[in-house]
Amino acid sequence: MRGVVKEYGTRQARVRALDGVSTDFPAGSWTAVMGPSGSGKSTLLHCAAGLEVVTSGQVRIGELDITTSSDAELTALRRRQIGFVFQSFNLLGSLTAGQNVALPLKLAGVRVSAREVRDVLAGVGLADRIRHRPRELSGGQQQRVAIARAMVTRPAVLFADEPTGALDSKSARVVLDLLRDMVDSDGQTIVMVTHDPAVAASADQVVFLSDGRIVDRTAGLNAHGVAERLAALED
Amino acid sequence: MLRLSFNTFAERWPLFTGAILTVATGVALVQSSLLILVSAATQDLPPGLDPGAEAQMRDAYEGAVSLLGITLGIAYVLAIFIVSSTFAFTVAQRRRDLALLRLVGGSRGQLRRLLLSEALLLALFGSAIGVPLGILAEEAQSRLLVVLELIPPGFSAQWHDWILAVSFGVGIGVALTGVFAASRRAATVRPLDALRDVGDAARVMTAGRWIVGLLFTGGAVAMAIVSAHAPPEGAIALSANIALVGAIGLSMLSPLLVPLVGRAVGLVLRGTTLGGLAAANLRDAVRRTASTAAPLIVLSGLLIGLTGTLLSISNGIEEEQARDIAGDLVVTSTAEETARIASIPGVAAASAQTPVTVTLIERYPDGEGGEAVEREDTGFLAMDPAAYQQTHTRTPAAGSLDDLHGETVVVERGFNGHEVGDTIEASVAGREVTLRVVAVFDSSLSYDGFLLPRDLVSDEQLAQAPTQTIVRIAAGTDVDAVSMEIRAAGLGEVYTVAESISRAKSAQDDLNWRINAVIMGLSGLYALIAVINSVVIATSERKTEFAVARLSGLSRAQVLRMAFIESWAVATIALLLSGLAAGAALLGIRAAIDRLVGVPIAVVPWTMTAVVVAGSFLVVGAATLCTAAVATRPRPTTLATARE
Structure with a gap:
């Protein structure tokens, strides 16, 4: 991201959510974006993933400049290059876990074998839940289905917005371990937004955001260290 | 993709069942009305009828055909409106799911294809149910027509x-039309909307809504203005059209009214938590409110507008006759007795009028060197011009009644464009004659300006025909005494002119009621189903919202009360707008009657209005309570979290 500015609202009530953000999310590593509420974390993620059009500046994924992409190009991008995981799990309630996972491939016109779906679900430890509806699953299990759905297209980048925000600490741990494993063994790139220092500590590096600006970045801090930085920001 | 539709169907069955139901009943209604119309238009008359009876029967079928034309028109427009608005509603209710599909890589084209193929499936299901349902509807509609004596008893509709x-x-056409625009709009949903509870926050007054709304409302106003110059035979159809088109236009514009009513509810129920909540819900869910109100606007607009029109016409006829008849008594008898009425002492003039059906024969080249013949029946009154002029104040606009003897005729202006001096080929009582137009009346509501000289028809043929004789009493003679005298002579039933006119009015009202029953019977039922359907869809889609409200501390009873308050506000919006549409129809008929009779008459049908208002609150309230009760049956915690 280069000099990204994002403004909302009309002239009178203009809010600048991102104020000249420039940063890289290195491939094959896990970056956490932290900051107090209202600091622009989610906006940063949405802009980076092409879900929001930036007001000015440039966003590139790999070689592709997505700031000028058409809707069709962004759709193609979502099919092949990007996966999403959100705090609210966003599964389609009418489809089973297996069908939810197969959906992105089907939308991309790719034939999906039942085996493939089972393998992906097995990868998140839910091989036996393939025929369950989302409402029959616990929150942690639903989030793991959502991760499986995001990963089924083998995206270059996985964007996660508070992926553990709606989970108890035990389920959260399972999800974080899963993400860690994806980075370590497959070299997956992950960009994750969170306000929880313990969650951010699982990432390889942490970017701190305040009032739409990047104010700090660190690597290799533990939860305690992250919390101290965050507390410093909020003062 | 279709699996997604099927699964969505299982998940949201009230939404989709509602859509199928509207297609099925709409198809049934259109099919039945069309088959009956075609059957009535092509009905073979039973053989062996005498010419008079045959002409009468043909006349009855022609009347039925024009009535069925209106019925079919209304049914068709209703089907288009109800099906397309229901389908558009089903799309609007699923914005979040659609955004989610975009998020995981669905393209705009895929979304549109999904929605269109879904609509196609639902329409196929609906039509497949609609066809057999239509056979039942046809049976019911034919029976209704026969029972109400608006079609000859031997009538049966044929299958084609x-x-x-x-x-x-x-x-299929109607469903796809409805979804087409909605799917285009839905496809522009932003993937990010999946993360927000967009619900109804999306813009409701879209360009399409503005265009259709203004076009239809403007069309209704234009028709109301045109009404003043329309021929009387088109008045009922025109008025029904004004009510229908106006109601559709206003229902499109109804989102503009929703916030105002929401504020009014807030004011009326000021200080109550539930009232405030209901008012906030109304303002927040403008689209849902508008969609729920739409079928009710059309149903009550049509019912009130049509009833008011028919009542206004019968009052107009009453006024017209009171103005035209200059007599004291009216005797009803057979034509045989009428000659003796004039000889009763004290009778200054007696004008006997016997209805005779005249078959007009029109010949024109058929394009292949031959000649095509078209026959059309029209009711005329056989009378004696001298006696007629002594008992009527009406004078022709052109020509003179004094010339009415032999093969001559008097018509009203606008009748095939005939002027004084024109000739009309016709068959009267089985005899082909060429009739010369000797006078033309201005057009009237009651059509009693079509006159024949009595000597055109032989006495034998008229003898048994029901006849009305208008009697004027000589100055200084006691009306009652003459009346007693006529009665004593056994010459027929005697009424004063006022009695006779009011008897004719109640006969007209009775006919109007039957016409209303045919036009609005099944269509009204269809619209009623649509009203309930839209309430059920709208309410059952609020499961999660209700659950959240309960988790925030509302009891189940309070949630029901909140939904109930909202439903009455929706009904109020619908009734206000339908009142406007019906009002436009009444203004149109008022102008038409003013032109024809010279007195502006518009009757507000208070009884029907009261029934419609009470019925609307009852039906909408009850349907909302029942659906909300079902929707709040599960424990709120399971629902509030099971959104995804």
């Missing part, structure tokens, strides 16, 4: 195989 193509065509 081509109707299958029409029915499926209507079902």
